[in-house]
Amino acid sequence: MxxxxxxxxxxxxxxxxxxxxxxxxxxxxxxxxxxxxxxxxxxxxxxxxxxxxxxxxxPPPHQVASRLWEGLAGQAITSKRSLVYHGFVTFRGTMAGFALGIVLGVGLAMAIVRFRVMDMSVMPWAIISQTVPIVAIAPMILVVSNQLGIQGREVPKAIIASYLSFFPVLVSMVKGLRAPDQMQLDLLKTWGASEGQTFRKLRLPASMPYFFASLKVAVAAALVGTIVGELPTGAVEGLGARMLLGSQYGEPLITWAALFASAILAGILILAVGLVERLANRRMGVRA
Incomplete structure:
Protein backbone atom coordinates (compact mmCIF):
# COMPACT_ATOMS: atom_id res chain seq x y z
CA MET A 1 0.00 0.00 0.00
CA PRO A 59 -12.37 15.42 -23.76
CA PRO A 60 -12.57 15.02 -19.97
CA PRO A 61 -11.33 11.72 -18.49
CA HIS A 62 -14.78 10.21 -17.98
CA GLN A 63 -15.71 10.70 -21.65
CA VAL A 64 -12.47 9.11 -22.81
CA ALA A 65 -12.90 6.22 -20.38
CA SER A 66 -16.47 5.67 -21.60
CA ARG A 67 -15.45 5.63 -25.27
CA LEU A 68 -12.46 3.40 -24.49
CA TRP A 69 -14.66 0.90 -22.65
CA GLU A 70 -17.17 0.96 -25.49
CA GLY A 71 -14.41 0.21 -28.00
CA LEU A 72 -12.88 -2.57 -25.92
CA ALA A 73 -15.90 -4.33 -24.45
CA GLY A 74 -18.96 -2.81 -26.10
CA GLN A 75 -18.30 -4.24 -29.58
CA ALA A 76 -17.77 -7.69 -31.02
CA ILE A 77 -14.04 -8.21 -31.44
CA THR A 78 -14.59 -8.81 -35.16
CA SER A 79 -16.34 -5.46 -35.57
CA LYS A 80 -14.50 -2.74 -37.48
CA ARG A 81 -15.40 -0.40 -34.61
CA SER A 82 -13.78 -2.61 -31.99
CA LEU A 83 -10.52 -1.37 -30.54
CA VAL A 84 -9.62 -5.00 -29.85
CA TYR A 85 -9.80 -5.72 -33.56
CA HIS A 86 -7.75 -2.67 -34.50
CA GLY A 87 -5.34 -3.35 -31.65
CA PHE A 88 -4.69 -6.83 -33.00
CA VAL A 89 -3.92 -5.40 -36.44
CA THR A 90 -1.41 -3.01 -34.87
CA PHE A 91 -0.04 -5.79 -32.65
CA ARG A 92 0.60 -7.97 -35.69
CA GLY A 93 2.59 -5.23 -37.42
CA THR A 94 4.43 -4.43 -34.20
CA MET A 95 5.58 -8.01 -33.71
CA ALA A 96 6.80 -8.28 -37.30
CA GLY A 97 8.81 -5.07 -37.00
CA PHE A 98 10.00 -5.99 -33.50
CA ALA A 99 11.32 -9.37 -34.67
CA LEU A 100 13.02 -7.79 -37.67
CA GLY A 101 14.54 -5.11 -35.44
CA ILE A 102 15.93 -7.73 -33.05
CA VAL A 103 17.54 -9.71 -35.87
CA LEU A 104 19.02 -6.57 -37.41
CA GLY A 105 20.18 -5.10 -34.10
CA VAL A 106 21.75 -8.28 -32.75
CA GLY A 107 23.36 -9.15 -36.09
CA LEU A 108 24.95 -5.71 -36.45
CA ALA A 109 26.08 -5.73 -32.81
CA MET A 110 27.86 -9.07 -33.24
CA ALA A 111 29.57 -7.80 -36.40
CA ILE A 112 30.60 -4.53 -34.73
CA VAL A 113 32.10 -6.30 -31.74
CA ARG A 114 33.87 -8.87 -33.90
CA PHE A 115 35.21 -6.59 -36.64
CA ARG A 116 36.76 -3.22 -35.92
CA VAL A 117 36.03 -1.98 -39.44
CA MET A 118 32.30 -2.52 -38.79
CA ASP A 119 32.59 -0.49 -35.61
CA MET A 120 34.21 2.40 -37.46
CA SER A 121 31.94 2.30 -40.50
CA VAL A 122 28.49 1.02 -39.50
CA MET A 123 28.04 2.40 -35.98
CA PRO A 124 28.23 6.09 -36.96
CA TRP A 125 25.66 5.55 -39.72
CA ALA A 126 23.37 3.70 -37.33
CA ILE A 127 23.50 6.69 -34.98
CA ILE A 128 22.89 9.16 -37.81
CA SER A 129 19.90 7.14 -39.02
CA GLN A 130 18.05 7.92 -35.81
CA THR A 131 18.27 11.67 -36.38
CA VAL A 132 15.98 11.45 -39.42
CA PRO A 133 12.30 12.00 -38.46
CA ILE A 134 10.28 8.83 -38.92
CA VAL A 135 7.37 10.83 -40.38
CA ALA A 136 9.69 11.78 -43.27
CA ILE A 137 10.92 8.24 -43.85
CA ALA A 138 7.54 6.50 -43.71
CA PRO A 139 6.22 7.85 -47.06
CA MET A 140 9.56 7.07 -48.71
CA ILE A 141 9.41 3.47 -47.54
CA LEU A 142 5.88 3.20 -48.88
CA VAL A 143 6.91 4.55 -52.30
CA VAL A 144 9.94 2.25 -52.54
CA SER A 145 7.83 -0.76 -51.51
CA ASN A 146 5.30 0.01 -54.25
CA GLN A 147 8.09 0.39 -56.81
CA LEU A 148 9.46 -3.01 -55.80
CA GLY A 149 6.04 -4.56 -56.34
CA ILE A 150 5.41 -5.30 -52.65
CA GLN A 151 1.67 -5.49 -52.21
CA GLY A 152 -0.17 -4.77 -49.02
CA ARG A 153 0.61 -2.54 -46.08
CA GLU A 154 2.12 -5.06 -43.65
CA VAL A 155 5.65 -5.02 -45.08
CA PRO A 156 6.05 -1.20 -45.06
CA LYS A 157 4.71 -1.08 -41.50
CA ALA A 158 7.15 -3.78 -40.39
CA ILE A 159 10.07 -1.96 -42.00
CA ILE A 160 9.12 1.32 -40.31
CA ALA A 161 8.72 -0.44 -36.95
CA SER A 162 12.06 -2.20 -37.29
CA TYR A 163 13.72 1.11 -38.18
CA LEU A 164 12.82 2.45 -34.74
CA SER A 165 13.32 -0.76 -32.77
CA PHE A 166 16.70 -1.98 -34.03
CA PHE A 167 18.73 0.91 -32.63
CA PRO A 168 18.19 0.35 -28.87
CA VAL A 169 18.90 -3.35 -29.40
CA LEU A 170 22.07 -2.53 -31.33
CA VAL A 171 23.47 -0.10 -28.77
CA SER A 172 22.65 -2.28 -25.77
CA MET A 173 23.99 -5.46 -27.35
CA VAL A 174 27.27 -3.76 -28.30
CA LYS A 175 27.60 -2.63 -24.69
CA GLY A 176 26.63 -6.05 -23.38
CA LEU A 177 28.92 -8.05 -25.65
CA ARG A 178 31.81 -5.83 -24.56
CA ALA A 179 30.89 -6.08 -20.88
CA PRO A 180 33.39 -8.88 -19.99
CA ASP A 181 36.71 -7.38 -18.86
CA GLN A 182 40.07 -8.28 -20.35
CA MET A 183 40.96 -10.57 -17.45
CA GLN A 184 37.99 -12.81 -18.19
CA LEU A 185 38.81 -12.88 -21.89
CA ASP A 186 42.46 -13.72 -21.17
CA LEU A 187 41.41 -16.50 -18.83
CA LEU A 188 39.35 -18.19 -21.54
CA LYS A 189 42.27 -17.86 -23.94
CA THR A 190 44.55 -19.65 -21.50
CA TRP A 191 42.00 -22.46 -21.41
CA GLY A 192 42.19 -22.70 -25.19
CA ALA A 193 38.68 -21.41 -25.87
CA SER A 194 37.93 -20.43 -29.45
CA GLU A 195 36.24 -17.17 -30.36
CA GLY A 196 32.96 -18.99 -30.84
CA GLN A 197 33.22 -20.58 -27.40
CA THR A 198 34.15 -17.24 -25.87
CA PHE A 199 31.08 -15.72 -27.45
CA ARG A 200 28.73 -18.47 -26.27
CA LYS A 201 30.16 -18.94 -22.79
CA LEU A 202 31.09 -15.39 -21.84
CA ARG A 203 30.01 -12.58 -24.12
CA LEU A 204 26.46 -13.77 -24.80
CA PRO A 205 25.50 -14.47 -21.14
CA ALA A 206 27.04 -11.14 -20.09
CA SER A 207 24.90 -9.32 -22.65
CA MET A 208 21.54 -10.72 -21.52
CA PRO A 209 20.71 -7.99 -18.95
CA TYR A 210 21.46 -5.35 -21.58
CA PHE A 211 19.50 -7.27 -24.20
CA PHE A 212 16.28 -7.55 -22.22
CA ALA A 213 16.51 -3.95 -21.04
CA SER A 214 16.74 -2.89 -24.69
CA LEU A 215 13.77 -5.07 -25.67
CA LYS A 216 11.46 -3.09 -23.39
CA VAL A 217 12.45 0.07 -25.21
CA ALA A 218 12.46 -1.60 -28.62
CA VAL A 219 8.97 -3.08 -28.35
CA ALA A 220 7.53 0.31 -27.43
CA ALA A 221 9.44 1.90 -30.32
CA ALA A 222 8.14 -0.79 -32.67
CA LEU A 223 4.58 0.01 -31.59
CA VAL A 224 5.14 3.71 -32.28
CA GLY A 225 6.65 2.86 -35.66
CA THR A 226 3.69 0.67 -36.58
CA ILE A 227 1.19 3.37 -35.66
CA VAL A 228 3.15 5.97 -37.64
CA GLY A 229 3.37 3.51 -40.52
CA GLU A 230 -0.41 3.18 -40.59
CA LEU A 231 -0.89 6.90 -41.21
CA PRO A 232 0.68 7.49 -44.66
CA THR A 233 -0.21 4.05 -46.01
CA GLY A 234 -3.91 4.84 -46.12
CA ALA A 235 -4.67 1.98 -43.76
CA VAL A 236 -8.26 1.56 -42.64
CA GLU A 237 -7.38 -0.92 -39.90
CA GLY A 238 -5.17 -0.48 -36.87
CA LEU A 239 -4.98 1.96 -34.00
CA GLY A 240 -3.14 4.48 -36.14
CA ALA A 241 -5.97 4.38 -38.65
CA ARG A 242 -8.48 5.03 -35.85
CA MET A 243 -6.48 8.06 -34.70
CA LEU A 244 -6.40 9.38 -38.25
CA LEU A 245 -10.13 8.73 -38.67
CA GLY A 246 -10.95 10.69 -35.54
CA SER A 247 -8.79 13.58 -36.71
CA GLN A 248 -10.27 13.66 -40.22
CA TYR A 249 -13.90 13.59 -39.09
CA GLY A 250 -13.49 15.90 -36.11
CA GLU A 251 -14.17 13.14 -33.56
CA PRO A 252 -11.58 13.66 -30.80
CA LEU A 253 -13.10 10.93 -28.64
CA ILE A 254 -12.19 8.34 -31.29
CA THR A 255 -8.63 9.63 -31.37
CA TRP A 256 -8.25 9.71 -27.59
CA ALA A 257 -9.73 6.22 -27.15
CA ALA A 258 -7.32 4.81 -29.74
CA LEU A 259 -4.46 6.65 -28.04
CA PHE A 260 -5.21 5.07 -24.69
CA ALA A 261 -5.73 1.68 -26.32
CA SER A 262 -2.21 2.06 -27.75
CA ALA A 263 -0.88 2.84 -24.28
CA ILE A 264 -2.57 -0.27 -22.89
CA LEU A 265 -1.11 -2.38 -25.69
CA ALA A 266 2.35 -0.94 -25.00
CA GLY A 267 2.02 -1.80 -21.33
CA ILE A 268 1.00 -5.38 -22.13
CA LEU A 269 3.93 -5.81 -24.51
CA ILE A 270 6.43 -4.48 -21.96
CA LEU A 271 5.01 -6.79 -19.29
CA ALA A 272 5.32 -9.71 -21.72
CA VAL A 273 8.99 -8.86 -22.33
CA GLY A 274 9.52 -8.72 -18.56
CA LEU A 275 7.93 -12.16 -18.18
CA VAL A 276 10.20 -13.61 -20.88
CA GLU A 277 13.17 -12.02 -19.11
CA ARG A 278 12.29 -13.66 -15.82
CA LEU A 279 11.85 -17.04 -17.50
CA ALA A 280 15.20 -16.67 -19.28
CA ASN A 281 16.95 -15.66 -16.07
CA ARG A 282 15.46 -18.63 -14.26
CA ARG A 283 16.61 -20.92 -17.05
CA MET A 284 20.13 -19.47 -16.88
CA GLY A 285 20.21 -19.76 -13.08
CA VAL A 286 20.20 -16.02 -12.40
CA ARG A 287 18.94 -15.14 -8.95
CA ALA A 288 16.54 -12.20 -8.59
Whole structure:
Protein backbone atom coordinates (compact mmCIF):
# COMPACT_ATOMS: atom_id res chain seq x y z
CA MET A 1 0.00 0.00 0.00
CA UNK A 2 2.85 2.38 0.82
CA UNK A 3 4.35 1.81 -2.62
CA UNK A 4 1.05 2.44 -4.36
CA UNK A 5 0.23 5.64 -2.45
CA UNK A 6 2.69 7.93 -4.30
CA UNK A 7 1.52 6.55 -7.64
CA UNK A 8 -2.12 7.15 -6.74
CA UNK A 9 -1.38 10.70 -5.58
CA UNK A 10 0.36 11.52 -8.86
CA UNK A 11 -2.46 9.86 -10.84
CA UNK A 12 -5.15 11.81 -9.00
CA UNK A 13 -3.19 15.02 -9.53
CA UNK A 14 -2.94 14.38 -13.26
CA UNK A 15 -6.66 13.64 -13.49
CA UNK A 16 -7.47 16.85 -11.61
CA UNK A 17 -5.26 18.86 -13.98
CA UNK A 18 -6.89 17.12 -16.93
CA UNK A 19 -10.38 18.06 -15.72
CA UNK A 20 -9.28 21.66 -15.14
CA UNK A 21 -7.78 21.86 -18.64
CA UNK A 22 -10.96 20.36 -20.10
CA UNK A 23 -13.10 23.02 -18.45
CA UNK A 24 -10.77 25.79 -19.62
CA UNK A 25 -10.54 24.62 -23.24
CA UNK A 26 -14.15 23.51 -23.69
CA UNK A 27 -15.61 26.61 -22.05
CA UNK A 28 -14.85 28.64 -25.18
CA UNK A 29 -17.61 26.89 -27.10
CA UNK A 30 -20.06 27.24 -24.21
CA UNK A 31 -19.46 30.97 -23.87
CA UNK A 32 -19.74 31.41 -27.64
CA UNK A 33 -23.10 29.68 -27.74
CA UNK A 34 -24.30 31.67 -24.74
CA UNK A 35 -23.24 34.94 -26.39
CA UNK A 36 -25.20 34.01 -29.51
CA UNK A 37 -28.27 33.48 -27.35
CA UNK A 38 -27.71 36.74 -25.43
CA UNK A 39 -26.99 34.92 -22.16
CA UNK A 40 -24.21 35.28 -19.61
CA UNK A 41 -23.78 31.98 -17.75
CA UNK A 42 -21.83 31.67 -14.51
CA UNK A 43 -18.85 29.39 -14.09
CA UNK A 44 -20.93 26.84 -12.19
CA UNK A 45 -23.33 26.71 -15.12
CA UNK A 46 -20.51 26.40 -17.65
CA UNK A 47 -18.66 23.53 -15.98
CA UNK A 48 -21.37 20.85 -16.50
CA UNK A 49 -21.65 21.81 -20.17
CA UNK A 50 -17.90 21.36 -20.69
CA UNK A 51 -18.15 17.81 -19.40
CA UNK A 52 -20.63 16.45 -21.95
CA UNK A 53 -19.84 17.99 -25.34
CA UNK A 54 -20.05 15.75 -28.39
CA UNK A 55 -16.88 17.14 -29.97
CA UNK A 56 -14.86 18.75 -27.18
CA UNK A 57 -11.48 20.32 -27.78
CA UNK A 58 -10.15 18.32 -24.83
CA PRO A 59 -12.37 15.42 -23.76
CA PRO A 60 -12.57 15.02 -19.97
CA PRO A 61 -11.33 11.72 -18.49
CA HIS A 62 -14.78 10.21 -17.98
CA GLN A 63 -15.71 10.70 -21.65
CA VAL A 64 -12.47 9.11 -22.81
CA ALA A 65 -12.90 6.22 -20.38
CA SER A 66 -16.47 5.67 -21.60
CA ARG A 67 -15.45 5.63 -25.27
CA LEU A 68 -12.46 3.40 -24.49
CA TRP A 69 -14.66 0.90 -22.65
CA GLU A 70 -17.17 0.96 -25.49
CA GLY A 71 -14.41 0.21 -28.00
CA LEU A 72 -12.88 -2.57 -25.92
CA ALA A 73 -15.90 -4.33 -24.45
CA GLY A 74 -18.96 -2.81 -26.10
CA GLN A 75 -18.30 -4.24 -29.58
CA ALA A 76 -17.77 -7.69 -31.02
CA ILE A 77 -14.04 -8.21 -31.44
CA THR A 78 -14.59 -8.81 -35.16
CA SER A 79 -16.34 -5.46 -35.57
CA LYS A 80 -14.50 -2.74 -37.48
CA ARG A 81 -15.40 -0.40 -34.61
CA SER A 82 -13.78 -2.61 -31.99
CA LEU A 83 -10.52 -1.37 -30.54
CA VAL A 84 -9.62 -5.00 -29.85
CA TYR A 85 -9.80 -5.72 -33.56
CA HIS A 86 -7.75 -2.67 -34.50
CA GLY A 87 -5.34 -3.35 -31.65
CA PHE A 88 -4.69 -6.83 -33.00
CA VAL A 89 -3.92 -5.40 -36.44
CA THR A 90 -1.41 -3.01 -34.87
CA PHE A 91 -0.04 -5.79 -32.65
CA ARG A 92 0.60 -7.97 -35.69
CA GLY A 93 2.59 -5.23 -37.42
CA THR A 94 4.43 -4.43 -34.20
CA MET A 95 5.58 -8.01 -33.71
CA ALA A 96 6.80 -8.28 -37.30
CA GLY A 97 8.81 -5.07 -37.00
CA PHE A 98 10.00 -5.99 -33.50
CA ALA A 99 11.32 -9.37 -34.67
CA LEU A 100 13.02 -7.79 -37.67
CA GLY A 101 14.54 -5.11 -35.44
CA ILE A 102 15.93 -7.73 -33.05
CA VAL A 103 17.54 -9.71 -35.87
CA LEU A 104 19.02 -6.57 -37.41
CA GLY A 105 20.18 -5.10 -34.10
CA VAL A 106 21.75 -8.28 -32.75
CA GLY A 107 23.36 -9.15 -36.09
CA LEU A 108 24.95 -5.71 -36.45
CA ALA A 109 26.08 -5.73 -32.81
CA MET A 110 27.86 -9.07 -33.24
CA ALA A 111 29.57 -7.80 -36.40
CA ILE A 112 30.60 -4.53 -34.73
CA VAL A 113 32.10 -6.30 -31.74
CA ARG A 114 33.87 -8.87 -33.90
CA PHE A 115 35.21 -6.59 -36.64
CA ARG A 116 36.76 -3.22 -35.92
CA VAL A 117 36.03 -1.98 -39.44
CA MET A 118 32.30 -2.52 -38.79
CA ASP A 119 32.59 -0.49 -35.61
CA MET A 120 34.21 2.40 -37.46
CA SER A 121 31.94 2.30 -40.50
CA VAL A 122 28.49 1.02 -39.50
CA MET A 123 28.04 2.40 -35.98
CA PRO A 124 28.23 6.09 -36.96
CA TRP A 125 25.66 5.55 -39.72
CA ALA A 126 23.37 3.70 -37.33
CA ILE A 127 23.50 6.69 -34.98
CA ILE A 128 22.89 9.16 -37.81
CA SER A 129 19.90 7.14 -39.02
CA GLN A 130 18.05 7.92 -35.81
CA THR A 131 18.27 11.67 -36.38
CA VAL A 132 15.98 11.45 -39.42
CA PRO A 133 12.30 12.00 -38.46
CA ILE A 134 10.28 8.83 -38.92
CA VAL A 135 7.37 10.83 -40.38
CA ALA A 136 9.69 11.78 -43.27
CA ILE A 137 10.92 8.24 -43.85
CA ALA A 138 7.54 6.50 -43.71
CA PRO A 139 6.22 7.85 -47.06
CA MET A 140 9.56 7.07 -48.71
CA ILE A 141 9.41 3.47 -47.54
CA LEU A 142 5.88 3.20 -48.88
CA VAL A 143 6.91 4.55 -52.30
CA VAL A 144 9.94 2.25 -52.54
CA SER A 145 7.83 -0.76 -51.51
CA ASN A 146 5.30 0.01 -54.25
CA GLN A 147 8.09 0.39 -56.81
CA LEU A 148 9.46 -3.01 -55.80
CA GLY A 149 6.04 -4.56 -56.34
CA ILE A 150 5.41 -5.30 -52.65
CA GLN A 151 1.67 -5.49 -52.21
CA GLY A 152 -0.17 -4.77 -49.02
CA ARG A 153 0.61 -2.54 -46.08
CA GLU A 154 2.12 -5.06 -43.65
CA VAL A 155 5.65 -5.02 -45.08
CA PRO A 156 6.05 -1.20 -45.06
CA LYS A 157 4.71 -1.08 -41.50
CA ALA A 158 7.15 -3.78 -40.39
CA ILE A 159 10.07 -1.96 -42.00
CA ILE A 160 9.12 1.32 -40.31
CA ALA A 161 8.72 -0.44 -36.95
CA SER A 162 12.06 -2.20 -37.29
CA TYR A 163 13.72 1.11 -38.18
CA LEU A 164 12.82 2.45 -34.74
CA SER A 165 13.32 -0.76 -32.77
CA PHE A 166 16.70 -1.98 -34.03
CA PHE A 167 18.73 0.91 -32.63
CA PRO A 168 18.19 0.35 -28.87
CA VAL A 169 18.90 -3.35 -29.40
CA LEU A 170 22.07 -2.53 -31.33
CA VAL A 171 23.47 -0.10 -28.77
CA SER A 172 22.65 -2.28 -25.77
CA MET A 173 23.99 -5.46 -27.35
CA VAL A 174 27.27 -3.76 -28.30
CA LYS A 175 27.60 -2.63 -24.69
CA GLY A 176 26.63 -6.05 -23.38
CA LEU A 177 28.92 -8.05 -25.65
CA ARG A 178 31.81 -5.83 -24.56
CA ALA A 179 30.89 -6.08 -20.88
CA PRO A 180 33.39 -8.88 -19.99
CA ASP A 181 36.71 -7.38 -18.86
CA GLN A 182 40.07 -8.28 -20.35
CA MET A 183 40.96 -10.57 -17.45
CA GLN A 184 37.99 -12.81 -18.19
CA LEU A 185 38.81 -12.88 -21.89
CA ASP A 186 42.46 -13.72 -21.17
CA LEU A 187 41.41 -16.50 -18.83
CA LEU A 188 39.35 -18.19 -21.54
CA LYS A 189 42.27 -17.86 -23.94
CA THR A 190 44.55 -19.65 -21.50
CA TRP A 191 42.00 -22.46 -21.41
CA GLY A 192 42.19 -22.70 -25.19
CA ALA A 193 38.68 -21.41 -25.87
CA SER A 194 37.93 -20.43 -29.45
CA GLU A 195 36.24 -17.17 -30.36
CA GLY A 196 32.96 -18.99 -30.84
CA GLN A 197 33.22 -20.58 -27.40
CA THR A 198 34.15 -17.24 -25.87
CA PHE A 199 31.08 -15.72 -27.45
CA ARG A 200 28.73 -18.47 -26.27
CA LYS A 201 30.16 -18.94 -22.79
CA LEU A 202 31.09 -15.39 -21.84
CA ARG A 203 30.01 -12.58 -24.12
CA LEU A 204 26.46 -13.77 -24.80
CA PRO A 205 25.50 -14.47 -21.14
CA ALA A 206 27.04 -11.14 -20.09
CA SER A 207 24.90 -9.32 -22.65
CA MET A 208 21.54 -10.72 -21.52
CA PRO A 209 20.71 -7.99 -18.95
CA TYR A 210 21.46 -5.35 -21.58
CA PHE A 211 19.50 -7.27 -24.20
CA PHE A 212 16.28 -7.55 -22.22
CA ALA A 213 16.51 -3.95 -21.04
CA SER A 214 16.74 -2.89 -24.69
CA LEU A 215 13.77 -5.07 -25.67
CA LYS A 216 11.46 -3.09 -23.39
CA VAL A 217 12.45 0.07 -25.21
CA ALA A 218 12.46 -1.60 -28.62
CA VAL A 219 8.97 -3.08 -28.35
CA ALA A 220 7.53 0.31 -27.43
CA ALA A 221 9.44 1.90 -30.32
CA ALA A 222 8.14 -0.79 -32.67
CA LEU A 223 4.58 0.01 -31.59
CA VAL A 224 5.14 3.71 -32.28
CA GLY A 225 6.65 2.86 -35.66
CA THR A 226 3.69 0.67 -36.58
CA ILE A 227 1.19 3.37 -35.66
CA VAL A 228 3.15 5.97 -37.64
CA GLY A 229 3.37 3.51 -40.52
CA GLU A 230 -0.41 3.18 -40.59
CA LEU A 231 -0.89 6.90 -41.21
CA PRO A 232 0.68 7.49 -44.66
CA THR A 233 -0.21 4.05 -46.01
CA GLY A 234 -3.91 4.84 -46.12
CA ALA A 235 -4.67 1.98 -43.76
CA VAL A 236 -8.26 1.56 -42.64
CA GLU A 237 -7.38 -0.92 -39.90
CA GLY A 238 -5.17 -0.48 -36.87
CA LEU A 239 -4.98 1.96 -34.00
CA GLY A 240 -3.14 4.48 -36.14
CA ALA A 241 -5.97 4.38 -38.65
CA ARG A 242 -8.48 5.03 -35.85
CA MET A 243 -6.48 8.06 -34.70
CA LEU A 244 -6.40 9.38 -38.25
CA LEU A 245 -10.13 8.73 -38.67
CA GLY A 246 -10.95 10.69 -35.54
CA SER A 247 -8.79 13.58 -36.71
CA GLN A 248 -10.27 13.66 -40.22
CA TYR A 249 -13.90 13.59 -39.09
CA GLY A 250 -13.49 15.90 -36.11
CA GLU A 251 -14.17 13.14 -33.56
CA PRO A 252 -11.58 13.66 -30.80
CA LEU A 253 -13.10 10.93 -28.64
CA ILE A 254 -12.19 8.34 -31.29
CA THR A 255 -8.63 9.63 -31.37
CA TRP A 256 -8.25 9.71 -27.59
CA ALA A 257 -9.73 6.22 -27.15
CA ALA A 258 -7.32 4.81 -29.74
CA LEU A 259 -4.46 6.65 -28.04
CA PHE A 260 -5.21 5.07 -24.69
CA ALA A 261 -5.73 1.68 -26.32
CA SER A 262 -2.21 2.06 -27.75
CA ALA A 263 -0.88 2.84 -24.28
CA ILE A 264 -2.57 -0.27 -22.89
CA LEU A 265 -1.11 -2.38 -25.69
CA ALA A 266 2.35 -0.94 -25.00
CA GLY A 267 2.02 -1.80 -21.33
CA ILE A 268 1.00 -5.38 -22.13
CA LEU A 269 3.93 -5.81 -24.51
CA ILE A 270 6.43 -4.48 -21.96
CA LEU A 271 5.01 -6.79 -19.29
CA ALA A 272 5.32 -9.71 -21.72
CA VAL A 273 8.99 -8.86 -22.33
CA GLY A 274 9.52 -8.72 -18.56
CA LEU A 275 7.93 -12.16 -18.18
CA VAL A 276 10.20 -13.61 -20.88
CA GLU A 277 13.17 -12.02 -19.11
CA ARG A 278 12.29 -13.66 -15.82
CA LEU A 279 11.85 -17.04 -17.50
CA ALA A 280 15.20 -16.67 -19.28
CA ASN A 281 16.95 -15.66 -16.07
CA ARG A 282 15.46 -18.63 -14.26
CA ARG A 283 16.61 -20.92 -17.05
CA MET A 284 20.13 -19.47 -16.88
CA GLY A 285 20.21 -19.76 -13.08
CA VAL A 286 20.20 -16.02 -12.40
CA ARG A 287 18.94 -15.14 -8.95
CA ALA A 288 16.54 -12.20 -8.59
Missing amino acids: RRAAPVLVVLLGLIALWYAASVWMNATWVYDQAARAGESPTLMEVIPQTMAQERPLL
